[in-house]
Amino acid sequence: MDRRKFLKTSALGGSAAATTALAAPAYAQGKRTLTMVTSWGRGLAGVFDAAQKTADNINAVSDGSLTIDVKAAGELVGAFEVFDAVTSGQADMYHAADYYFVNQHPGFAFFTGVPFGMTAIELNNWYYHGNGIELYDQLGQIFGLKSFLAGNTGTQAGGWYKKEINSPEDFNGLKIRMPGLGGKALGYMGASVQNIPGAEVYQALASGAIDATEWIGPWADEKAGFQEITKTYYAAGFHEPSAGLTLAMNRDVFDSLTPTQQKAVEISAGDANVWNLSQYLMNNGAALERLKAGGVKVLEFPDSVWDGFGAASQKVFDEFMGDELFAEIFNDYMGSMRASSGWISDSITAYRSQRDRVFG
Template identity: 75%
Template sequence: MDRRSFLKTSAIGGTAAAATGLAAPAYAQGNRTLTMVTSWGRGLAGVHDAAQRVADNITAMTDGSLTIDLKASGELVGGFEVFDAVTSGQADMYHAADYYFVGQHPGYAFFTSVPFGMTAQELANWYYHGEGAAKHDELGEIFGLKSFLAGNTGAQAGGWFSKEINGPEDFQGLKFRMPGLGGQALGKLGASIQNLPGAEVYQALASGAIDGTEWIGPWADEKAGFQEITKFYYTAGFHEPGAGLSLATNRDVFNELSPAHQKVIEIAAGECHQWNLSQFLNNNGAALQRLQAGGVNVLEFPDSVWDAMGTATEETLSEHMGDDLYAGIRESYNSSMAASSNWLVKSEGTYRSQRDRVLG
């Protein structure tokens, strides 16, 4: 019996016992402080903002009866250690990009982004009106987490490179920072993939430890200062067309909270998803203009690179299909993406093309 089956069986048994022999749950009374660890360096544009907004809103909406103490990356644990910190009880909740934790389960990638996957709007459609939230919860149950989407960067840039990329062969031996299944796919083109927390990327690029990096988009990338190091910037990437951020609470801690406090966490996370997406999209256009004015070469990958990325993506996403939960998440995700895209392309897609044509 695998771990998931064991836990589900145990949960069923526990539920039956509770139904027959236990009274209604007792919720913790009085004021409480929860420690939130994050994958973000303090002040990282957009991503730290999202974590801080969730923390501040939970505190404000509960009038301080539930206070969130935010610890940025490195202040309590490292940026990639937040998952283990919360599952072990060292911290109460984390804010991060769940694709950092594909080592725990590859299904987590779908709640941030997968290559050639959903845009931000498509992800919201699946999550809030399809099976996405339920799938996230099913995955979190295995690890003792209660998770919600709590931020979105929108479509991310292809990244910063030390040289132009004229074909798939240019990735051979390239030391490139890219997390998640996108990084695994890029590795199939011969790149040496580095998985670094955001707070460490600038120094790695400046020192030559990496030859290039993706981060987020023009505004966050400008704030990070990558334009000080290299001038080759690809604005469209295959790897994160609408990257969600997540808030995850230790499930035992979450269950100890009152229903009102549980609902506050859910609502604060959902509000942050839209607020954060708007923050990125509102700032990216002006930031891109500044980058160009500063001498950055704004480029697009040639079709040969997109084709190679597509082939590598299909290989990567198919490698995990032996896991039933992963397969179920992927099937649900793809079905929702196809349905959403069918309308969005015909409506908003056509409108955007015509608007650009008419207005020049």
């Protein structure tokens, strides 16, 4: 069966793909204002910064021929409504984490983060020098999108818990916020998984609506204030070894841009991708020390829990392998990760171990 026809009529792709039939409005040449909707609350540390950085870049690199009007979550559409807003033509582009949209197609998760998947360096290797861009484009064409990586949080923390996790069974019945395929894996472990917009997570944890949450990492988590609610923090998580952020444009809008404007969008997203990763990595260390000084216990999941994460993650991958495009992306992604990881382990990892031993 033709892949695009299958996805447009499937439960995953039907509703969103149907919106691509709507004609995009015609634009006059010259200066244009384009609307960017985001999944982020205004000022949300790091993620909103990446959206604003991308917009500012486009404004500058296009020499004023494009002006990006950035809308925070809720200002035009809700945090999880940005995908439909752009595919329908209500907005011109969105900035979000594409694993929010795995119900449209599970392949979107690979361009944010998947359990036991790529680090940020490995993701960039695959995206820029492997087949990542081409596969992202195949996926985007189904929904009328042109997508670019435009931010990365780096390796995300395991999260905040109101009780310590000592065995896989501790997840049974646990109410936890975790999007994407990582959340699906915890569902296999018996957790009650919630997908809550970032700006609403603090209140959900404080009110008891959830028992635990992942967010990003020490800097963004400290800014969100989770340490005011619980002092139990797991620094390493299985679910997002990196988290790519996406700028996705309505494809008709992108195609209507001049070649120079299109290149401005591409370059602007690429700059934001590197800039945002450095922003997180620069701030996380100092934030972690402040959290520790404030009484936060930084813990590591025991090996039995990591084994449980692994078994559940494999079930998630197996669940979707019947989808042709998911399988194609999965196999290419994993092949690239294996190709990158050997040299990284033998060089960077070995070097850092010796550096820490010699210089402490």
